[in-house]
């Protein structure tokens with residue numbers, strides 16, 4: 146029996162299988178508002194058979210977006226266009242989820258296909274913020290952030306909680322907090338960026354305070370019966386950075402705060418770190434395995450998963466509870482259906498009736 150296609154219940158939410166769409170920025174929002182593109186992008190992957198659809202990094206404040214085209218949930222009007230998208234995803238058997246995010250010192254850049262570098266203010270960029278005033282680099286993500294004071298920290302934590310409330314109103318059933326890839330919450334956690342000397346810096350407990358307080362604020366408003374996930378950069382891939390051991394400890398603290406799942410990505414803190422998109426290496430899956438075993442919490446594995454047999458093995462060997470795919474699901478929104486055929490699963494488990502009736 147396939148483990149990849151076995152249902153899973155976490156809190157009051159049942160996932161039909163363990164295949165998840167990894168969050169992917171679409172750079173196709175208008176002032177943070179979802180467009181028809183999002184209905185097609187997310188909806189087609191629900192029709193394709195995924196059990197979990199995680200919508201892209203969604204800014205909790207305007208300056209928390211990576212680019213001007215990124216999604217947002219900083220005002221109530223942004224809820225409305227998301228409601229039919231989530232209803233459609235549910236109608237076709239998948240669980241709609243969202244990743245709420247603040248891009249920190251990396252915010253205010255051009256879309257990747259427009260170069261991805263920081264934009265000048267007159268070209269549509271904006272002032273970024275971070276744990277310190279150090280820029281990411283000199284040439285690409287070059288703008289020096291304003292180092293956040295206590296009032297700024299509290300403002301951003303409240304923005305995360307407010308975005309969580311809006312996420313619920315929009316119909317999401319799983320909420321993920323983005324603390325990976327060098328964006329704001331991860332940049333506080335890693336010693337590669339956070340050199341603060343106040344209570345938000347110093348040792349691992351101090352550096353993770355921003356994340357822990359944000360999670361606590363979100364858990365207060367996100368219903369107890371719905372799952373809460375956090376995406377970590379589970380290794381910085383740099384000797385002076387956080388290793389898997391530090392992230393196991395963070396996962397233990399997050400579990401105590403009511404987090405249900407750790408989504409295990411990696412990298413992205415500085416130009417020296419590997420990025421989350423590094424080739425087709427699959428070593429991040431071992432990070433999910435270790436966090437699951439040592440922190441005793443459900444995990445999502447991601448990075449370089451393209452084969453049904455590989456995804457099946459990750460779940461069957463107990464390395465993770467979900468296999469997330471990003472680029473392979475861009476290539477093929479029907480990947481879950483194709484995986485089901487390969488693993489001998491009834492097509493009706495993954496395809497809606499108007500498709501299942503006609504195809505083998």
Ligand SMILES: Cc1cc2nc3c(=O)[nH]c(=O)nc-3n(C[C@H](O)[C@H](O)[C@H](O)COP(=O)(O)O)c2cc1C
Nearest residue numbers: 167168169170201202421447448449450470471472
């Ligand atoms: C177009 C694109 C957009 C992405 N946007 C996000 C994002 O919004 N949030 C995030 O945590 N990761 C983002 N990622 C990283 C993916 O979620 C995933 O972790 C990474 O692509 C590795 O998985 P893969 O090998 O299956 O592509 C993005 C990746 C791609 C290709």
